[in-house]
Amino acid sequence: MNRRPETGTTATASGVTSSGAVFGAPCWVNLMTRDLRAAQEFYAAVLGWRFRPARLGDEFTVATVDGKPVAGISALATSLQVAVAWTPYFAVRDADETAARIRERSATVAVGPVAFIMGRAALAADRDGAVFGIWEGQLYAGWETWRAAAPAWVRLHTRDAFEAAIFYGEVLDWASESPGCCDVVYEQDEVVLRSGGHPVARLSSGALEAAPDPTVRPRWQVHFPVPDVDRCVAAARTHGGSVVSHDPGIQATLRDPDGGVFTLTATTVTTVPTAPSAG
Template sequence: MELRLAQGTPCWVSLLTDDLPGAQDFYGGLLGWTYTPGPGQLGAYVRAELDGVPVAGLGVSTATGFPVLWTTYFAVDDADRTAQLVRECGGTVAVGPLQAEHAGRMAIAADVSGAVFGLWQGEEHPGREAGAEPGGPAWSELLTPDADGSAAFYAAVLARPVRPVRPGAEESALVVHGRPVAGIRHHADLRGHPPRWRTHFAVRDAEATAGRALALGGRVLVEPHPTAHGRAARLADPQGGHFSVLEAAG
């Protein structure tokens, strides 16, 4: 068995959609993914792979009216204990903790502002840490009108510090072993959307990827633009799932 990722590390992203074959076609064409079957406790589910290595999950939402949504999962040493901490700190646990066959133990929760996230206690499947490989997860960032409350929540639940990225900035970072692993950004105007974790995927060329998304039936919500993490664009898949792509700086 591979070693579990350090507690608090974003270790997986998973999409719940109402059209799994359509989502597979879109993301396969956009990010180069292939697919293998995954644990089916919550319905049809596949793992997306790059060169045979799992990078993300896609599943079918069984809840009527549930939005198409990308969810960030955080590695934890004990999913049951962390789920209890979520409740004690003012969040809610919607699913689990439950066993995902031999892959690991998981839960789906919401923080104090209602942003959905997951907990993953890896066993045979430890998850995958974000990185710069094109097609894989690159960064996760929480958009919330209550950044201070959210920072205190995740620091308590994940037992990791949350620190400002720089003095006076409206963005903080969850820190694991001295390294920022996820962002928490104050965002007063969410344009009708609830607070949420935004998933970024690494790409070689943000402009080309945005154009490809349009050709595959998706939408460009925010045109490619410079950010502190590199050139980025915000996109939506044909089913309405929002995500971002990130072209590494330099």
């Protein structure tokens, strides 16, 4: 496959040009929902998020904690005819080329690539049906700010983590010699994705492809570290959410009132990727 030649500067997810760009790593997480205002009220009550407009349009908003970007929420589920879901986005050099790689490997590009003010995005599903996004260009929150704060991390629950790592490696240039790309290491039964030596995602085997329960099918799960899991669980119940699973004091998987599933992990748990230092 022909690729763009490397140049001295490259548009990156941080919104600047840099020869030290990072590619193939998660650069953002986003919830596509039906009712933007209702979603904002729920996540403000459960996680204490505040919201500000994004530069992508009226249907997009950025959630913040102490002024730092955490995640995006967009009212696009109806207009794009996609399921309400939390989705990780991975930084890529070229959205068209990455979309072509996805299709060539018998996976699906459901939406896009679509042009926005600051870049281009596509929504895809891997061969087992796990949904993920790709992003080329500037990111409205700032990649370095988001990565330094480590407000979220992602885990792929899939049928075969090693097979999935090969697919994503071919699509996103994992474990390649390309500048700025991610490394892959194996820890027991998991595949760990590292960017600059820091864990940024994990891939775990065991999901059931044809399971009637969508929470045990192959999927990318978004985790938010919080200081008090149990308080968040109580707030979610109070504000119309439901509990999928709950390990008191450690972790809980919740469903928001519109059906978006996400996981909260106690900040004291040491098995999650640790935040890289800023700068």
